[in-house]
Amino acid sequence: MDASPVAGAAASEDFAGMLRRHGLYPPSPAATGFAAHTPAPEQTQATTILAFKFADGVLVAGDRRATAGNLVVYDRADKVLEIDSHSLMAIAGVPATAWEMARVLEHSFQFYRRSQLQEMSHEGKVRALSKLLRDNLGFVMQGVGVVVPLFATFDTDADAARLYFYDAMGAQFEAADYAASGSGSGSVRSILHYENTWGKKPLRKMKEPEAVLLALRTLDTAAETDTATGGVDRRGRVYPIVKTVTRRGIATLSEKQLARMFKEKVS
Amino acid sequence: MTEEPYRWVEAIANRREYIEHQLAGGSPIAAVTYRDGVLLFTLGRERQKLFEIYDRIAMGGIGHPGDLERLRMSSIELTSTEGFARSPHDVSLRRLANYSLSPALKAAFEQIYGPPYLTRLLFAEVGRGDAPNLFLRLEYDGSIHTNGGPFAREFEQFGVVSGTALSTSLMERYLREQKLEDTTLKHAIGVALHAWLIGHLTLTDDSREDLPTHTELARHREEQLASATLEAAILERASPTPMTWRPLTDTAIRALLYEE
Numbered sequence: 001m002d003a004s005p006v007a008g009a010a011a012s013e014d015f016a017g018m019l020r021r022h023g024l025y026p027p028s029p030a031a032t033g034f035a036a037h038t039p040a041p042e043q044t045q046a047t048t049i050l051a052f053k054f055a056d057g058v059l060v061a062g063d064r065r066a067t068a069g070n071l072v073v074y075d076r077a078d079k080v081l082e083i084d085s086h087s088l089m090a091i092a093g094v095p096a097t098a099w100e101m102a103r104v105l106e107h108s109f110q111f112y113r114r115s116q117l118q119e120m121s122h123e124g125k126v127r128a129l130s131k132l133l134r135d136n137l138g139f140v141m142q143g144v145g146v147v148v149p150l151f152a153t154f155d156t157d158a159d160a161a162r163l164y165f166y167d168a169m170g171a172q173f174e175a176a177d178y179a180a181s182g183s184g185s186g187s188v189r190s191i192l193h194y195e196n197t198w199g200k201k202p203l204r205k206m207k208e209p210e211a212v213l214l215a216l217r218t219l220d221t222a223a224e225t226d227t228a229t230g231g232v233d234r235r236g237r238v239y240p241i242v243k244t245v246t247r248r249g250i251a252t253l254s255e256k257q258l259a260r261m262f263k264e265k266v267s
Numbered sequence: 268m269t270e271e272p273y274r275w276v277e278a279i280a281n282r283r284e285y286i287e288h289q290l291a292g293g294s295p296i297a298a299v300t301y302r303d304g305v306l307l308f309t310l311g312r313e314r315q316k317l318f319e320i321y322d323r324i325a326m327g328g329i330g331h332p333g334d335l336e337r338l339r340m341s342s343i344e345l346t347s348t349e350g351f352a353r354s355p356h357d358v359s360l361r362r363l364a365n366y367s368l369s370p371a372l373k374a375a376f377e378q379i380y381g382p383p384y385l386t387r388l389l390f391a392e393v394g395r396g397d398a399p400n401l402f403l404r405l406e407y408d409g410s411i412h413t414n415g416g417p418f419a420r421e422f423e424q425f426g427v428v429s430g431t432a433l434s435t436s437l438m439e440r441y442l443r444e445q446k447l448e449d450t451t452l453k454h455a456i457g458v459a460l461h462a463w464l465i466g467h468l469t470l471t472d473d474s475r476e477d478l479p480t481h482t483e484l485a486r487h488r489e490e491q492l493a494s495a496t497l498e499a500a501i502l503e504r505a506s507p508t509p510m511t512w513r514p515l516t517d518t519a520i521r522a523l524l525y526e527e
Contacts, residue, residue: 015347022348085508107351114319114343
């Protein structure tokens with residue numbers, strides 16, 4: 001630390017900017033055309049994630065598989081990450097980039113609260129992720145490090161759950177009812193659309209157990225046709241990660257609850 | 268002028284006198300251990316004086332608001348980057364104070380053509396698991412006073428900062444006689460308020476050798492509670508999240524203080 005350590009930094013500097021100043025968050029390469037590069041190497045990819053609004057808030061779920069081409073790299077990946085007491089980020093794409101983004105995001109919300117002495121607004125949080133994705137554009141253009149996340153948060157001011165999905169360039173879209181990302185997202189979206197429109201009740205009217213069951217069945221269906229989506233490994237006790245964000249904060253479904261539900265209702 | 272050693276020593280002495288004079292009016296801050304963690308406590312009128320630095324570290328300070336702000340931001344920046352680059356478990360108050368803040372304060376203080384920091388800071392770090400709490404006072408010249416904490420025998424369960432050396436030592440004298448471990452938050456607030464009153468009452472009087480009398484304190488307590496804002500925060504040892512900081516509002520503190 002020099003004698004006036006923060007003199008050069010604006011008081012409003014964001015966390016990612018500060019990390020760059022310390023050389024802890026390397027800048028993305030310039031966004032040049034695809035043609036300039038040799039084809040990207042086979043990369044580890046995190047696959048299917050989904051989120052939808054139910055009666056109490058938002059449910060976010062993801063399978064556990066990470067692949068590289070047709071190779072299964074990892075079957076215990078955690079793709080639903082807690083960012084703060086009321087925000088979840090789910091990741092599809094390259095985990096190397098995605099987990100780093102989640103870490104930056106988590107630290108940046110804390111850093112903002114501590115330095116500015118107020119909570120970041122929910123719009124601010126949503127934009128922060130958008131900005132990280134935008135900063136990653138150079139890697140996206142080179143075909144490495146593409147991340148397409150979902151972000152779910154509870155807006156305490158409006159007392160309402162919010163759900164956003166992003167594209168790889170950082171555009172943010174607010175989802176009315178549901179969102180999905182990753183290789184199995186095609187079937188997931190089809191099922192959620194069908195359930196929401198012609199099912200017994202719209203997603204938003206579902207109580208938590210119904211919502212969890214739907215999420216598990218949907219992921220199971222995705223795994224049926226998409227090789228990159230991991231199914232359930234009962235012997236290894238590997239179940240999808242299911243979390244909810246409500247007024248009260250984040251809750252994670254225990255392995256026990258999921259095991260029981262799988263046994264009774266899914267298969 | 269400063270090429271001559273004697274002149275340099277004289278300049279430093281003048282500077283010390285000037286800073287002590289500037290800090291002499293600072294409203295004390297008391298931090299004490301209680302059953303569930305650490306309580307930081309003060310009374311104020313104008314601005315926030317207690318701050319969250321990192322998951323288990325809090326700061327309070329007296330002095331110039333600009334300097335306090337610079338040191339607060341540096342502390343947050345240093346701990347946040349460390350927590351990000353390594354892990355939150357690697358962030359420690361000992362390292363923050365000894366390796367980063369103290370050398371910077373010393374350098375600013377002794378480079379007599381540059382401005383010194385007009386502050387005196389109190390840091391508290393709540394121990395992880397069974398580890399003791401660390402209380403650390405950092406002076407404008409970079410010198411450090413601690414309660415021993417995790418790297419020596421823990422000989423005190425409190426830390427204080429005040430405008431004058433006398434006021435500080437009287438607060439410490441009172442706190443040394445209090446039982447703090449295994450006490451409730453309500454009790455800790457009572458003790459911290461008492462320590463604050465002793466510190467505040469003795470700021471303006473350098474001839475005093477003994478603690479103020481009960482009558483003096485009772486009168487002072489009544490006056491201060493009527494006119495000032497109570498500020499407190501706790502670091503909760505067994506917090507459900509990694510963050511242990513919980514600020515307490517004036518209303519919440521008064522409710523505990525007057526509760527039967």
